[in-house]
Amino acid sequence: MALVDRSGSGWNSNPPKAEKLRWGELDEDDGEDLDFLLPPRQVIGPEENGIKKVIEYKFDEDGNKVKITTTTRVRKLAKARLSKRAVERRSWAKFGDAVHEDVGSRLTMVSTEEILLERPRAPGTKAEETKIAGDSLAQLGKGGAVLMVCRTCGKKGDHWTSRCPYKDLAAQTEVFVDKPPASETTVATSGTGKAAYVPPGMRPGAERVGSDMRRRNEENSVRVTNLSEDTREPDLHELFRTFGHRGFGFVNFVNKEDAERAINKLNGYGYDNLILRVEWATPRTN
Amino acid sequence: MRPILMKGHERPLTFLKYNRDGDLLFSCAKDHTPTVWFADNGERLGTYRGHNGAVWTCDVSRDSMRLITGSADQTVKLWNVETGAQLYSFNFDSPARSVDFSVGDKLAVITTDPFMELTSAIHVKRIARDPSQQTAESVLVIKGPQGRINRAIWGPLNRTIISAGEDAIVRIWDSETGKLLKESDKETGHKKTVTSLSKAADGSHFVTGSLDKSAKLWDSRTLTLIKTYLTERPVNAVTMSPLLDHVVLGGGQDASHVTTTDHRAGKFEAKFYDKILQEEIGGVKGHFGPINALAFNPDGKSFSSGGEDGYVRLHHFDPDYFNVKI
Numbered sequence: 011m012a013l014v015d016r017s018g019s020g021w022n023s024n025p026p027k028a029e030k031l032r033w034g035e036l037d038e039d040d041g042e043d044l045d046f047l048l049p050p051r052q053v054i055g056p057e058e059n060g061i062k063k064v065i066e067y068k069f070d071e072d073g074n075k076v077k078i079t080t081t082t083r084v085r086k087l088a089k090a091r092l093s094k095r096a097v098e099r100r101s102w103a104k105f106g107d108a109v110h111e112d113v114g115s116r117l118t119m120v121s122t123e124e125i126l127l128e129r130p131r132a133p134g135t136k137a138e139e140t141k142i143a144g145d146s147l148a149q150l151g152k153g154g155a156v157l158m159v160c161r162t163c164g165k166k167g168d169h170w171t172s173r174c175p176y177k178d179l180a181a182q183t184e185v186f187v188d189k190p191p192a193s194e195t196t197v198a199t200s201g202t203g204k205a206a207y208v209p210p211g212m213r214p215g216a217e218r219v220g221s222d223m224r225r226r227n228e229e230n231s232v233r234v235t236n237l238s239e240d241t242r243e244p245d246l247h248e249l250f251r252t253f254g255h256r257g258f259g260f261v262n263f264v265n266k267e268d269a270e271r272a273i274n275k276l277n278g279y280g281y282d283n284l285i286l287r288v289e290w291a292t293p294r295t296n
Numbered sequence: 297m298r299p300i301l302m303k304g305h306e307r308p309l310t311f312l313k314y315n316r317d318g319d320l321l322f323s324c325a326k327d328h329t330p331t332v333w334f335a336d337n338g339e340r341l342g343t344y345r346g347h348n349g350a351v352w353t354c355d356v357s358r359d360s361m362r363l364i365t366g367s368a369d370q371t372v373k374l375w376n377v378e379t380g381a382q383l384y385s386f387n388f389d390s391p392a393r394s395v396d397f398s399v400g401d402k403l404a405v406i407t408t409d410p411f412m413e414l415t416s417a418i419h420v421k422r423i424a425r426d427p428s429q430q431t432a433e434s435v436l437v438i439k440g441p442q443g444r445i446n447r448a449i450w451g452p453l454n455r456t457i458i459s460a461g462e463d464a465i466v467r468i469w470d471s472e473t474g475k476l477l478k479e480s481d482k483e484t485g486h487k488k489t490v491t492s493l494s495k496a497a498d499g500s501h502f503v504t505g506s507l508d509k510s511a512k513l514w515d516s517r518t519l520t521l522i523k524t525y526l527t528e529r530p531v532n533a534v535t536m537s538p539l540l541d542h543v544v545l546g547g548g549q550d551a552s553h554v555t556t557t558d559h560r561a562g563k564f565e566a567k568f569y570d571k572i573l574q575e576e577i578g579g580v581k582g583h584f585g586p587i588n589a590l591a592f593n594p595d596g597k598s599f600s601s602g603g604e605d606g607y608v609r610l611h612h613f614d615p616d617y618f619n620v621k622i
Contacts, residue, residue, distance in 0.1 A: 091595075092317075092319055092336075093317050093319075095317060095359075095360070096317045096318075096319035099319060099320065099360065099378075100319070100334070102341060102378050104340075104341060104342055105341075105342035105343070105378075105379055105380035106329070106331075106342040106343030106344060106345050106380045107304075107329065107331075107342075107343040107345070108340045108341060108342045108343060109342075111340065116303075117302060117303055117304050117340055118300060118301070118302050118333075118337070118338040118339055118340065119300070119301045119303075120298050120299075120300050120301070121298050121299045121300070121301055121582070121609075123298075123582075124297070124298060125297055125298070125299055125580060125581060125582050125611070126297070126578075126580075127568060127577070127578040127579070127580055127617060127620065128565075128578050128579050128580075128581065129577070129578045130576045130577075130578060130579070
């Protein structure tokens with residue numbers, strides 16, 4: 011039978027409460043008393059990338075020791091010049107609900123998005139996008155027998171969602187990016203194919219009926235929609251460059267096969283936080 | 297810029313106020329607990345516990361020692377900014393809607409809502425330097441405006457009190473006698489409830505925001521209408537930059553836009569206008585709900601917005617903001 015020496019002065023170098031506590035006996039207050047059993051909190055300061063790690067130890071509800079590693083990127087946002095009084099206030103103790111704040115609390119976070127002071131745009135002017143002649147809404151009526159819709163890449167008539175060759179893009183489609191591209195909310199939506207809300211049932215589909223009646227190089231035209239506002243022509247040049255020779259201006263391909271490859275590869279491609287829609291574009295009939 | 301998001305409030309924000317030195321930001325919300333944050337990195341410093349109703353307004357003394365808050369629980373409380381301790385509580389018979397310290401922090405103007413048979417009123421209370429000497433007696437009580445008085449502030453040199461509210465009329469009162477000195481003209485003034493009022497840094501002019509989708513700039517002495525800024529949404533909050541000639545408006549959702557086009561989130565924006573040219577410079581998006589509170593840091597290099605979504609967004613401007621031109 012062991013004698014537990016509580017005086018702290020005896021042979022036992024362990025701290026007084028060395029016997030194992032049953033978790034049922036632990037309550038909120040006890041948790042704090044046991045803090046000295048935990049290794050001290052470590053802060054591995056910001057290194058060149060600004061990555062800072064804070065390693066804390068806690069007891070969870072079952073009395074197990076838990077190690078919590080919080081990794082943050084420290085980034086300088088602004089310079090603050092504080093007056094003498096302000097510097098004093100910086101060292102004030104926390105009070106009210108902030109008393110028990112720990113590193114893990116996510117009350118204050120830096121936005122993951124870059125927010126700009128967006129200049130107002132005259133209605134009708136939009137950032138550049140490759141749009142061939144072809145009113146997208148007018149063509150929707152010619153959708154024809156479009157039965158198979160893939161939710162991942164948005165292509166119709168090709169495969170079901172479960173058979174999507176771009177399955178890995180599913181993660182991207184899940185992310186709801188509140189990106190603020192382009193137009194004023196008051197601008198009329200028709201025919202622009204970008205930044206306007208087009209109900210899913212009406213979104214441009216893939217193959218067009220009667221495209222074989224069109225001229226060949228126009229048939230090779232590819233419309234890219236759902237581009238972010240920041241996309242400029244050079245960006246599009248670079249994006250489509252790998253797929254073959256293209257004509258000037260919009261994304262007209264010399265070879266039909268190249269256009270097809272561009273469509274297959276880039277439709278549903280995540281570019282600048284948006285999923286591109288790349289499909290055949292049919293010029294106006296007149 | 298990368299705004300700092302502060303989610304300390306469970307309910308919509310109602311008011312934001314920076315202290316004079318610009319290092320602390322006080323936020324009030326409908327969740328009963330005003331909060332103070334460090335204005336550089338958004339870190340929470342503390343909360344003031346004691347109110348039993350939505351906190352509509354607050355003001356901080358120039359030395360950042362005293363905080364005064366007005367709440368729907370019919371009290372206005374004085375707090376020690378550093379410790380969070382409640383120093384005094386003024387009791388009223390109706391919710392308090394607006395508070396403002398005078399220059400010198402010796403007086404405070406408080407507005408109370410109409411409640412049951414009571415009409416709305418403007419109260420002036422003396423604030424003692426020593427909280428133990430504080431009394432509840434009013435120096436002055438002004439009654440008269442119909443409807444709620446959403447904001448009342450001290451005019452230049454504490455000689456006047458400027459008020460505006462649900463009846464859309466901006467009024468200037470003499471702060472010693474309580475007499476009505478000036479009223480805004482019905483034709484040129486606001487057409488709907490004035491929701492917000494913000495003084496310039498030097499107090500010579502102020503801007504009012506209204507549900508009639510406009511904001512107006514007025515002279516503090518003569519109540520002359522100087523400028524009007526038009527927007528598409530009802531305006532809930534206004535503020536002015538102390539550094540550049542910019543007016544910022546924050547607002548709510550226009551009902552007709554509810555079902556159309558935009559399915560994006562985070563589209564409620566704070567709109568920047570050129571103060572003199574009355575033209576829109578740009579907008580800062582991000583809030584998920586209407587913006588209810590705006591405040592500019594006295595150094596003019598950052599501003600914060602509080603929304604119906606419970607978030608406070610603290611923005612430090614990029615260097616190119618200071619070069620922006622129409």
